[in-house]
Amino acid sequence: MTEYFFLALTAVLAIGAPIYMFYPARVEQSEVKTRLMYLRERKEVVYENLRDLNFEYHAGKLSEADYESLKNNMEDQAANVLAEIAQLENPSSYSPKGARV
Numbered sequence: 001m002t003e004y005f006f007l008a009l010t011a012v013l014a015i016g017a018p019i020y021m022f023y024p025a026r027v028e029q030s031e032v033k034t035r036l037m038y039l040r041e042r043k044e045v046v047y048e049n050l051r052d053l054n055f056e057y058h059a060g061k062l063s064e065a066d067y068e069s070l071k072n073n074m075e076d077q078a079a080n081v082l083a084e085i086a087q088l089e090n091p092s093s094y095s096p097k098g099a100r101v
Helices: 002-022 035-058 064-089
Strands: none
Touching: 035 064
8 A cells, every 4th residue: 555655656746846847937027127227226336336445445455556446447337327327318418528519
């Protein structure tokens, strides 16, 4: 009797496991991100990285040269993100660099 029980249990597992693993799961639709939404998230990440960089510099983990180099790079990233956000939020007031309005 015990042999049949274990044989049946093995058969159920052998058949049920692949069905469970490969049965299509319901996937919820996520919100489609616009470029503006992405840029706002990117802005927050860059600002957080600047705060972390400042903290690590004041904690003595970075040299002056490394700090300045990284800070300038992150500030450039922030400026580019802010410029693109401004352009997307108000495209009528945007003029390319060097263009006279």
